[in-house]
Each structure stands twice: as structure tokens, then as C-alpha cells.
Amino acid sequence: MKHRLFTCAAVALASLCLVCCNASSLPAEEPACGKTLILYYSLTGNTKAGCEALQKELGADIMEIKDLRKRSGKWGFFKTAIGSLVGKHTKIEPEKIEITGYQNIILGSPIWTGKLSMAIRTFIDRNRFDGKKVIIYTTTNAFEKEKYKEKGKNLVRKAGGDVVGYYQILAKEEVDGKKIDRTKEQIVNDTIALVPEIRRLFSVTP
Ligand SMILES: Cc1cc2nc3c(=O)[nH]c(=O)nc-3n(C[C@H](O)[C@H](O)[C@H](O)COP(=O)(O)O)c2cc1C
Secondary structure (H helix, E strand, O other): OHHHHHHHHHHHHHHHHHHHHOHHHOOOOOOOOOOEEEEEOOOOOHHHHHHHHHHHHHOOEEEEOEEOOOOOHHHHHHHHHHHHHOOOOOOEEOOOOOOOOOOEEEEEEEEEOOEEOHHHHHHHHHOOOOOOEEEEEEEEOOOOOHHHHHHHHHHHHHOOOEEEEEEEEEOEEEEOOEEEEOOHHHHHHHHHOOHHHHHHHHOOOO
């Protein structure tokens, strides 16, 4: 009797594990396996809107990485573009964070001069991602070429992370020959459409 009870409990526990660890079979509102942390930088709010939507959908934790340099106005934009172009780092807050409790990391960033933003590049450089699955989530005015995406992925790989995904959400679109800003709602909707795939990428592989 005691033995049968033990077997039933073991089978129930194993089934629970299988349901938890097979993200593709999860109903939409349940989180994928392992804890997820979203770390993002955003200057004008597009990446922030997308990352906040991901946080809600995935039930993840979220933290903003702040760039302590002034980047507003025409001069700020100019300095930012030049600094980014030459691959400069910046002053950020926080510089280092404790991520041992997380299995999955999403790094959210705008694209500046074909690269991840200075704040996110600086953050990657100051932290280690060993044993973590990492997804890079970007918002951008135009889709990047593969070789530029590869550079961003390589930064994370150098810091020990396993890059399992890279997403680009468009912040502008062409209407009647003119490039116009897409709404935050459009950015959020495009981002939410990625969630099933993100769940799958973050699920535990058999
Ligand atoms: C300094 C600077 C450089 C940029 N460089 C690029 C670029 O090279 N390619 C591109 O498609 N968009 C570029 N953008 C546009 C941003 O990637 C886009 O607006 C992004 O959605 C901004 O995200 P945020 O609102 O989270 O800051 C640049 C924006 C800034 C401010």
C-alpha cells in the first residue's frame, strides 16, 4: 500500500514537471520554465513599451538600465550617434546586478548606428551571463543586416551567455513614401506576437 502511494506521488510529480517544462504545451498565461529577467535601456520609450509588454506576458522580472549621460536635444543626439559609431561605452546604473537566480535573460535595447545602445553594450561588458539563455530584443527604424546582429550576439557570447534569439521590432514605417513613427500600440502588438516563440526558446530542452 505504502509502495503504491509512493509510486502515485512520483508519477504525479513527474507529470507536473513535464507540464511545467514543456512550454509549447503551456496555456498562454503561464510562465515558461525558469525565471526570466528583462533588462532594458530605452531613450524614447519604444523599447520600454515592448519590454513592459513582455514582462506582463511572461510574468518576468524587469529592470531598467539607466544611461547617466545626457542624450536629449540635437547636440545630445549628435554626441550619442558619434559615441555609438566609435563603439564608446557610457556611465550606467546599475553597473552590475545579481542574476544567479534567473535562467533566462532578455536584453532590450534600441539600435544606435547599427549597434546595441551604449548602455546595453556597457552593461553586457560589466556582467557575466554564464549558463543563461539570452534573447536580444531590439527596436529599430530599419531592420539590421545579419552581420550587425551577429556583432550584438557576439558581445553576449563573450560574456558567457547562450544567445537563443534576436528580435527586431520596427519603430518606423513607410506611408505614402514617408517614414513615420509607428505607435507604441503597434510596437506592443508586434512584441506580444513574439511571446509564444520566446516561451519555446526559453523552455527546457529535452
Ligand atoms: C543616436 C541614435 C542612433 C540611431 N541609429 C539607428 C540606426 O542605425 N538604425 C536604425 O534603424 N535606427 C536607429 N535609430 C532609431 C532607434 O533605433 C529607434 O527609434 C528605437 O526604437 C528607439 O528606441 P527607444 O525609444 O527605446 O529609445 C537611432 C536612434 C538614435 C537616437
